[in-house]
Amino acid sequence: MDVASVLCMNPPGDGKRSYANNSLLQRITISKSKPFLVETTKNMIRSMKRSSSSVNGGWPACFRVADLGCSSGPNTLQVISEIINTIDDDIICNQQKDDRDHHDPEIQVFLNDLPTNDFNSVLKEVPAFYNQRDKNKLRCFVSAVAGSFYGRLFPKESLDFVHSSTSLHWLSKVPDYINEENKGKIYIAHSSPPNVYKAYKEQFEKDFSNFLRLRCEEMKAGGCMLLILVGRRIPHPSASKYFSPFWDLLATSLMDLVAKGLVKEDDINSFNMPCYTPYKEEVREIIEKEGSFNLDKLETLEVNWDLREAIEIGEENFVLNENQSGQIISDYIRAIAESILVHHFGEAIIDSLFKTYSEHITEYLHFHNPKHVNILLSMTKK
Template sequence: MEVTRVLRMKEGMGDTSYAKNSFLQQTVISMTKSIREEAITNLYRSTLPGSMAIADLGCSSGPNTFFLVSEVIKSVEKVCQELNHGSPEHQVFLNDLPGNDFNSIFKYLESFKEKLRNEVVAGELGRCFFNGVPGSFYGRLFPRKSLHFVHSSYSLQWLSQVPEGVENNKGNIYMASTSPPNVLKAYYKQFQRDFSLFLKCRAEEIIDGGRMVLTFLGRKSEDPSSKECCYIWELMAMVLNDMVLEGMIKEELLDSFNIPQYTPSPSEVKLEVEKEGSFFIHCLETSEVNWNIYEDTR
């Protein structure tokens, strides 16, 4: 399966679109606000750029795209005001796979920019330039030493491809308690290759002293088949197996289908960063999020 060709969030603004069903992801972006602000403050104070290049990798579309960009730009403006500096120009690069709904992003861009100007009440907002960058972040996307700040939220758990050698994962569509050991190993190896490549590419693109804030859908357990990350896929596999029994889908099609995702543990993320060697970890935190996020809003 060509993941880069078929994987994307549901486009548009309809009832089943990602834009209308991504409150959980927005909550996670809000939870990491203090980490982003600290990274941006330290970055700006150490480099004092006249032009700030910001990349959101796996930007998707809808409110979360604009929410993240707004939060980042307002953080830059805040530190400028604290230092009594004029606003830099903001270059914003929005990246996702080619099938992403970039049209929706740019359709609402002017109204977003106007809203942002109104929200930056102290001082004048620096000029903002927006660019869509379709392509996989498991490869080079930008010129060398061109980015100041890179952000990615709930995207890096997606792999560049379904791991090879998982044909014997019968009855499952992901890592599960019943998966053979070679399946768990294949998924981990694919994560290692992908994340290491991601780090290598970003190391070439980020300026010296630049910063990254990455948020994964991950797990606390060291067991890759633990319920905290695999249960939802086990439920889906049960439904699909019932559909096989009812003759709605063919068994061989189910056996050939596996989800290209890996939810790493903190130690696995740390290990790959240290092995690749281009970055230092300033902060590594874990947080629990209620998947039924609407219960927390009552």
């Protein structure tokens, strides 16, 4: 599977199945991580102000920020807006009028995702974003950059700030030589052979190290990077019967379709998800080993599977309903994984698969209170 050409969040044209309508989890994560983002941005501002090599009291005339894995939908410009608001408050509002340069700093924003992303929908939202920014002093210019973040995207030493949220769990490829060893499963499971976990872990280390090396080339010295990675609570698959319930239950659902004659078992045995949810200490070790960045801060953030935190962040249309939680989660997974599943299994089984999947999740939630785990980290280029 060529992940870069297959992976695509469901576009707005898919209506209720679209990523835009099923990205509340990511929105909650962004909202709950806002203090981390604001603190990181303020620390960066203080550091740049102390720099004697920069103009305008340490602040560049054009500040360049990239959001990698931006996707499309209501979340796309949310983080960028928070970054700009923080910079605007610290750089502009706190300056005395007599101290200001005749030309206030400008911000150039690059929204990146795979070429399969729905950039048309993203760019249609930019004029409204500009209108909202009119109340701020900082001028902002937004453009799209299509390409994998496992390759070079920007000129050398051109970026001041890099952000990526809930994207780096996607691998550049499915690890080699695991299909025959992972029969009946589509990801690391409690009962998977040790070699499966080892292969996934090594592929993530290779991809994440490559990501760090490439960003180091593209960022200015002292530049800041903030990442939110989908992670896991436990250090090893053997520590829990349910290492990755999302994919365990999807594999069970696929096997149910085998029993109904809708899917061939060999097709399941030859399929594995191109993703990896790291443990926080794995991430720390890779950063330290790769050596391009200083790790400034690392935290974890958890969100309930039933997304009850939506009420806390003011999502007016959200209703907490235990009977609907299975369907909400099923729709979320469908929005992010349907393109990959269709590529391998065909489109005909998708409705039946996710109906069964929803039922399995609903049953699972009766006995468990699982949480989505996110790893938040901020780094500075050495």
